[in-house]
Amino acid sequence: MIDEQIVNIPIDELHSKVSELKSEGYEMLIDLTVVDWYRKRDDRFELVVNLLSLSRNKRTRILSTISNEKLECKSLTDIFPGANFFEREAFDMYGVIFSGHPDLTRILMPDDWVGHPLRKDFGLGKIPVQFKNAPKV
Amino acid sequence: MMEEKEDNNTQGSEYWATNAEQGGWSLSSTDEGSQKMDLEESSEELEIQMGKEVLDDYLEGEEMTSEDERMIVNMGPQHPSTHGVLRLQVELEGEIVRRVKPIIGYLHTGMEKTGESLTYSQGCTNTTRMDYLAPFFNELVFSLTTEKLLNIQVPDRAKQIRILMTELNRVTSHLVALATGGMDIGAISMMIFGFRERELILNFFEKTTGLRMNHNYIRPGGVAADLPDGWENDVQEILEEIPKKLKDYDQMLLDNPIWNGRLRNVGILTTQECFDLGITGPSLRASGYEWDLRKVQPYSGIEKFNFDIPTLEDSDVFSRWRIKVLEIHESLKIIKQAMETMPKGDYRIDDKKVTPPPRKRLDESMEALIHHFKLFTEGFKVPEGEAYVAVESPRGELGCYIVSDGSSTPYKMHIRAPSFCNLQALPVIMSNSPIADAVASIASLDPVIGDVDR
Numbered sequence: 107m108i109d110e111q112i113v114n115i116p117i118d119e120l121h122s123k124v125s126e127l128k129s130e131g132y133e134m135l136i137d138l139t140v141v142d143w144y145r146k147r148d149d150r151f152e153l154v155v156n157l158l159s160l161s162r163n164k165r166t167r168i169l170s171t172i173s174n175e176k177l178e179c180k181s182l183t184d185i186f187p188g189a190n191f192f193e194r195e196a197f198d199m200y201g202v203i204f205s206g207h208p209d210l211t212r213i214l215m216p217d218d219w220v221g222h223p224l225r226k227d228f229g230l231g232k233i234p235v236q237f238k239n240a241p242k243v
Numbered sequence: 244m245m246e247e248k249e250d251n252n253t254q255g256s257e258y259w260a261t262n263a264e265q266g267g268w269s270l271s272s273t274d275e276g277s278q279k280m281d282l283e284e285s286s287e288e289l290e291i292q293m294g295k296e297v298l299d300d301y302l303e304g305e306e307m308t309s310e311d312e313r314m315i316v317n318m319g320p321q322h323p324s325t326h327g328v329l330r331l332q333v334e335l336e337g338e339i340v341r342r343v344k345p346i347i348g349y350l351h352t353g354m355e356k357t358g359e360s361l362t363y364s365q366g367c368t369n370t371t372r373m374d375y376l377a378p379f380f381n382e383l384v385f386s387l388t389t390e391k392l393l394n395i396q397v398p399d400r401a402k403q404i405r406i407l408m409t410e411l412n413r414v415t416s417h418l419v420a421l422a423t424g425g426m427d428i429g430a431i432s433m434m435i436f437g438f439r440e441r442e443l444i445l446n447f448f449e450k451t452t453g454l455r456m457n458h459n460y461i462r463p464g465g466v467a468a469d470l471p472d473g474w475e476n477d478v479q480e481i482l483e484e485i486p487k488k489l490k491d492y493d494q495m496l497l498d499n500p501i502w503n504g505r506l507r508n509v510g511i512l513t514t515q516e517c518f519d520l521g522i523t524g525p526s527l528r529a530s531g532y533e534w535d536l537r538k539v540q541p542y543s544g545i546e547k548f549n550f551d552i553p554t555l556e557d558s559d560v561f562s563r564w565r566i567k568v569l570e571i572h573e574s575l576k577i578i579k580q581a582m583e584t585m586p587k588g589d590y591r592i593d594d595k596k597v598t599p600p601p602r603k604r605l606d607e608s609m610e611a612l613i614h615h616f617k618l619f620t621e622g623f624k625v626p627e628g629e630a631y632v633a634v635e636s637p638r639g640e641l642g643c644y645i646v647s648d649g650s651s652t653p654y655k656m657h658i659r660a661p662s663f664c665n666l667q668a669l670p671v672i673m674s675n676s677p678i679a680d681a682v683a684s685i686a687s688l689d690p691v692i693g694d695v696d697r
Contacts, residue, residue: 108540110631133518134518134521134523135521136521136523136633136640136642136659137631137642137644137657137659139644139655139657141646141654141655142655146648154644156631156642156644156659158640160518160532160534163539163540165631167631186519186521187519187520187667188519188520188521188522188664188667189521190667191663191664191666191667192664195663199355212348213347213348214347214348214351214696214697215348215351216348223353223356224355224356230356230357230360
């Protein structure tokens with residue numbers, strides 16, 4: 107029903123592929139996120155970019171693996187300015203560096219936060235919560 | 244020297260309200276304009292007085308002041324017009340906003356992380372708390388994504404109940420947007436009205452789901468319960484009341500000169516800017532581009548219904564306000580059709596692995612007891628894979644991306660939140676316009692901070 111295609115490409119070609127798709131009529135970058143394949147795959151992080159073509163009513167999802175040695179990829183903000191917040195979120199939550207991003211800072215977590223919370227090795231309940239009048243364990 | 248001073252004093256006492264700085268001393272004119280009424284006013288003048296034609300009061304092109312006359316001011320996070328805890332760093336030059344930076348994260352509670360440890364049947368309790376003004380949409384998009392991964396089809400009645408509830412939810416959400424938007428601009432009665440009408444629908448939600456917000460009603464496999472007895476009467480009452488009230492709003496605001504003056508030609512967001520920044524929903528439609536996922540990529544059987552997509556050309560704050568009123572009318576059309584053609588049948592899928600057995604079966608069937616136990620302790624397993632499903636929420640495209648590793652909890656659960664993305668438009672629509680318009684611009688985007696921060 108929904109015309110959707112999934113493309114797997116190497117991370118080096120991501121930037122050129124996205125700009126190529128934009129010239130083919132994909133007007134919007136809808137979503138950008140990272141999946142952490144901790145201990146499941148050799149290269150841990152996978153970047154997921156969702157593009158939407160409004161004129162042709164199509165969706166394309168681009169998956170590309172980021173290598174462990176260099177957690178870095180080229181920023182898409184020069185093609186789609188709307189990638190700004192998504193890339194900041196991906197940096198904040200997974201620690202992936204987007205080179206060429208105008209303002210790559212934490213977006214949801216406090217500036218002095220240590221670690222990247224959505225990584226699989228960042229445990230739930232790692233930070234103790236303080237309750238008033240709670241008995242000391 | 245003394246003479247001059249005396250001169251000024253006498254002039255001041257005699258002519259206390261004249262255009263003294265121009266040097267003209269006309270007895271007939273005061274600072275409040277001519278006291279004589281024009282014999283005939285041109286249609287253009289009348290339109291300006293009625294607020295239909297608004298002269299843009301952008302102050303761009305005036306000579307720049309020096310750097311040290313600029314100042315950076317914080318707006319928020321605790322500020323009533325920021326719709327929650329949105330903080331804006333605003334660089335002001337006199338009264339002109341030159342730069343804006345939205346700073347978010349004050350309501351971040353790590354819902355995506357929590358979602359990775361909740362089973363698929365618990366997942367809706369989590370997602371429903373994201374966009375707290377449109378909770379049904381969050382539940383719907385999570386359920387649709389799970390069902391896509393499970394490759395199951397829910398019964399027709401469940402689909403139609405979902406449409407009924409989400410469209411009612413769109414009405415409540417837009418009513419809040421109109422209400423808070425009105426309050427920000429100074430139309431306090433609009434705030435009272437919007438929340439009053441919303442209450443009518445919230446009462447129906449409470450009757451159906453047990454809660455006014457955060458319902459956890461739409462679940463993977465169908466909905467939690469059937470509609471209550473006599474639900475048609477409640478929906479009928481909503482369908483009769485809301486259009487009357489919308490008429491009242493129009494009478495109050497549509498030709499109101501202050502409303503027009505505050506909203507027209509303010510905060511322009513063109514179609515191209517929407518494309519570049521990824522902005523969807525009412526803001527895109529108010530810029531003249533017809534795009535609604537309900538029409539182009541229909542979900543949950545919404546393609547059966549007969550409704551239109553309103554678009555407006557002006558792409559200013561006024562159109563973004565107006566488009567929400569028009570969308571309420573279209574949603575009411577869908578609700579009416581959904582009520583009239585509600586199919587009979589089961590309200591959840593007849594699949595023992597997904598749907599818990601009815602309560603009374605637990606006493607008689609061992610197998611039902613085991614299924615019940617397994618579902619509520621372990622949850623159902625979802626095959627490996629990944630899926631992205633998007634629905635048209637009141638704020639734009641709401642997407643859910645789930646990666647499953649074959650267990651009963653999502654390996655990754657990501658929500659593409661429309662408010663999060665739409666906030667990127669704030670610097671575009673606020674910069675180089677007066678600070679007085681800033682609040683109107685924020686309100687027109689209708690951000691929900693729960694959705695922004697997740």
